[in-house]
Amino acid sequence: MLSMARQDKIITLTTDFGWRDGTVGAMKGVILDICPQARLVDLAHDIAPQDVVAAALVLEGAVPYFPRGTVHLAVVDPGVGGSRRALALQTPLSFFVGPDNGIFELVWKAAEAHFGLGNLKAVYLEEKKYFLEKISPTFHGRDIFAPVAAHIANGLSIDRLGPPVMRLHRLGIPETSPLSGGGVQGMVISFDRFGNAITSIRHEELRQVGPADGVSVWLGRRRIGPLHRTFSDVDEGEPVAYVGSTDRLELAIRNGSLREKFKVRRREKVVVSPAGSA
Amino acid sequence: MLSMARQDKIITLTTDFGWRDGTVGAMKGVILDICPQARLVDLAHDIAPQDVVAAALVLEGAVPYFPRGTVHLAVVDPGVGGSRRALALQTPLSFFVGPDNGIFELVWKAAEAHFGLGNLKAVYLEEKKYFLEKISPTFHGRDIFAPVAAHIANGLSIDRLGPPVMRLHRLGIPETSPLSGGGVQGMVISFDRFGNAITSIRHEELRQVGPADGVSVWLGRRRIGPLHRTFSDVDEGEPVAYVGSTDRLELAIRNGSLREKFKVRRREKVVVSPAGSA
Amino acid sequence: MLSMARQDKIITLTTDFGWRDGTVGAMKGVILDICPQARLVDLAHDIAPQDVVAAALVLEGAVPYFPRGTVHLAVVDPGVGGSRRALALQTPLSFFVGPDNGIFELVWKAAEAHFGLGNLKAVYLEEKKYFLEKISPTFHGRDIFAPVAAHIANGLSIDRLGPPVMRLHRLGIPETSPLSGGGVQGMVISFDRFGNAITSIRHEELRQVGPADGVSVWLGRRRIGPLHRTFSDVDEGEPVAYVGSTDRLELAIRNGSLREKFKVRRREKVVVSPAGSA
Incomplete structure (x- = not known):
């Protein structure tokens, strides 16, 4: 067997x-x-x-x-x-x-x-x-x-x-960059079936900005909020930022589609900053 | 093997x-x-x-x-x-x-x-x-x-x-209620891929109302007709009520989408009454 | 095993x-x-x-x-x-x-x-x-x-x-017809997920019209071009005619949907003619 x-x-x-x-x-x-x-x-x-x-x-x-x-x-x-x-x-x-x-x-x-x-x-x-x-x-x-x-x-x-590959073709999936003031800047790189935005910012980068309730997550000029654990930490229809199941920062609307509601597009800027700062 | x-x-x-x-x-x-x-x-x-x-x-x-x-x-x-x-x-x-x-x-x-x-x-x-x-x-x-x-x-x-469950969470999928005059009232609870409406009314409840050609099926104020066996019992584009493959009353448009054509929504009322009545 | x-x-x-x-x-x-x-x-x-x-x-x-x-x-x-x-x-x-x-x-x-x-x-x-x-x-x-x-x-x-079938039901998937002047006429019979049009014209019929660069492919009144090998033989957003993976003539837009861009419908006429002719 x-x-x-x-x-x-x-x-x-x-x-x-x-x-x-x-x-x-x-x-x-x-x-x-x-x-x-x-x-x-x-x-x-x-x-x-x-x-x-x-x-x-x-x-x-x-x-x-x-x-x-x-x-x-x-x-x-x-x-x-x-x-x-x-x-x-x-x-x-x-x-x-x-x-x-x-x-x-x-x-x-x-x-x-x-x-x-x-x-x-x-x-x-x-x-x-x-x-x-x-x-x-x-x-x-x-x-x-x-x-x-x-x-x-x-x-x-x-x-x-066949012969060994010398250098793989690079897609250039966007990375992140540190911000002065201790924040990190990345972008929306994809959306899942629910309309949740997947970002280029990873869990370990978030931790360096501050504790979950000590950071502010921004999508373009829109403040999403602090970092939450899961969807049900906010009310239905409210936006929520959380670490998704692949250890990336994700942005969602609880029981809704952030992609549709906010008309988000790929490459839209996402910033995580210490909560006290701008 | x-x-x-x-x-x-x-x-x-x-x-x-x-x-x-x-x-x-x-x-x-x-x-x-x-x-x-x-x-x-x-x-x-x-x-x-x-x-x-x-x-x-x-x-x-x-x-x-x-x-x-x-x-x-x-x-x-x-x-x-x-x-x-x-x-x-x-x-x-x-x-x-x-x-x-x-x-x-x-x-x-x-x-x-x-x-x-x-x-x-x-x-x-x-x-x-x-x-x-x-x-x-x-x-x-x-x-x-x-x-x-x-x-x-x-x-x-x-x-x-883990420990035994005392009481399962109830979703409260709607049931049906008998009507005076021998009919039964239920509702649309879902739609399938074809736009057919699945109702809360089951085959055994239909039988109690009367024989297939002795009942009238209503979707809200719209009369769908008697109970048919299958789609091809009506002309293309016509509505049809039938017992679906899971023994529930279903409503469809032959080779079309009832959901779209009649703009049906979930929880819309469905009534089956003896054909002579109402 | x-x-x-x-x-x-x-x-x-x-x-x-x-x-x-x-x-x-x-x-x-x-x-x-x-x-x-x-x-x-x-x-x-x-x-x-x-x-x-x-x-x-x-x-x-x-x-x-x-x-x-x-x-x-x-x-x-x-x-x-x-x-x-x-x-x-x-x-x-x-x-x-x-x-x-x-x-x-x-x-x-x-x-x-x-x-x-x-x-x-x-x-x-x-x-x-x-x-x-x-x-x-x-x-x-x-x-x-x-x-x-x-x-x-x-x-x-x-x-x-059960008993042997005497005659299978015929769907009548459209065939092609030869044109005077050496061309062949067929039609769009389906679309794939990418919006590429699948036609009734097969590879062997194309070969009889002429070599790949010696034919003109038309969709209705629109000239698609000669026969290409694959999508990347044309620029992004450009139409391309090629022999698809099931040996049928297909029409596509590189990295786009021909079906949507040209509002193509099934049964639309497709003609392949020797390049010199009309």
Whole structure:
């Protein structure tokens, strides 16, 4: 029983293909044909079209919880068929297969911080014998990434897939900057399904500004309030700032959509300052 | 083979997390890490945000068809991190794990009617050793409910999880009331994906009013018609009342959306009266 | 290990039920109760309500990639409970279960071309002992198609399900017609999630018109351009014609929605003509 469980390789799927076309199904068929014992796990398919940052956040939120050896296939790929390259990555915890467009930037940085760069591996996908025979220039998810993920689940070493990557494409997911006076400035980088704003500011940066009730959180010129624990710390319809489940500062409306109510857009400025200051 | 099949525990997932964030994936990762042989089955993730009634109806519609021993994990949880408690329930057919907010009200009542209260068990989740170590106050789905569901799938007795529940939180999904003259009054309690209205009136109550062609169904002041068998009993674009697949009275427009066409809202009154009356 | 993999039958699901109701879950429960070792694979559930053509295209795109013996359950079923009949089909590659409304038209034609009609089998579902006991007139997906798919996965011969089909219901997915002057005329038959238009014109028909840079593609009165390889061959926001991943001519806006930008509708005329001509 145990040995079987170990042999059953998990392959997760993250795409912007939606649930209305045949594309997700085609990828699954390819995987199961090459690796019949693969266990397919859908992470997210309704990512907004071409939203590589959102896909990077999906992986950031889900990858750390999967068992060792899981293969994560992620295809949000606006550059398909053009000059962007194709990747397989390996950390002591996981494998990743997808386009070299920054989709793995957050999980890669986290792995680098956690395991050290010397324990990570990255290769370009060049060995065509692990692809399908016919490659559509608009659907590498099916013809390149799915078969490669299945071969990795079958035990193929990623060294066999192509040459080492010299430098991963950088998406440039925004970071934060310290403010004079002890605050920190970041921005809204995405929204979740509830219309909550995900920011570039992380928990450890918040702690440096001050204790939860000793900080003020601002969205543009709008004061959201101090840092709360959870939604129900404010009344329904009220805005709330809190540390979200991926350790990022998030802004929400309790039982509402902050994104819609405040017409927030990505890259809108978010500032956390000591409560006494301006 | 058979013994393996029995050991492979099914865990279903029902949430309002959508398919665009990392939250569904994080829960799946947690489960597979604790119970590697779990078989994950997605029921519904696009439930409208915070719509506990809709989630209760998803479970009502799906749970009776799953094999004995299935674990149903359901997380529509507007009160997360606040004072609402966390539950595990057991019936002779199924296990349930989720918030104590009424999400299990319909399946629990059905189990009570079918198996008798003496054969059901309910506990609060208090034993922290079955949770993840760090509990986010905004994501108990990942940190409490998913690991508990996985431990139950591993065979853990729910008695080990915490003290017995004295009284489940009541959502108060509306019931019906008899009308003088032999009719029954209920209301619209939800809508399905097609814009069909699901009502609080059940098949057995309809039968007491009269035979299918001997009743009149009203939505507010609008007469829908007699009771039909199925959509194609009326012309395209026409309204139709019928007993839906969960034995509830439903109202629809054939090949259209009743919800949109008639601008119906939840709690709108629905009356079934003997055809001769009113 | 290998023998187990062969015994684990794959059943795919394609519906317009969405991810917010209990209907997809009910079908999965029925399948797992009858065939505990079934491996459920979700293809598409967000097909637009009653859009049988879109479902046929989902199957066209995904079916060829699945391993031999896969059972494809497809339920987009506006005629449920009426006079339309129920089907099981068998090709040397796959099984299909669903309504006789044209949903299998494209995969059936492809199988006919590939394997020859003599190697295909089609039966009506009439043997009630393979259905659930109680049949809802609005949900054959749960009560007829799901149990039949599970029995087929268990090894039941489709001959046991009912009499042979004399003639499948024809959906009449539009074909193309040659134009004087060497061009070909077809139409938009569907849209994918990105707003790309899928046309009735296939790759081999394009080749007969001329080389990729020797043809002009027109959408109604609008010239899209020559045939390109992929999106990134044009600038962002520009229209592009290319052979899509299912070998059909597709029209798109790079990183945008052609459907929205040009307000395209189904059945809009698409013409491919030699570049020199009108």
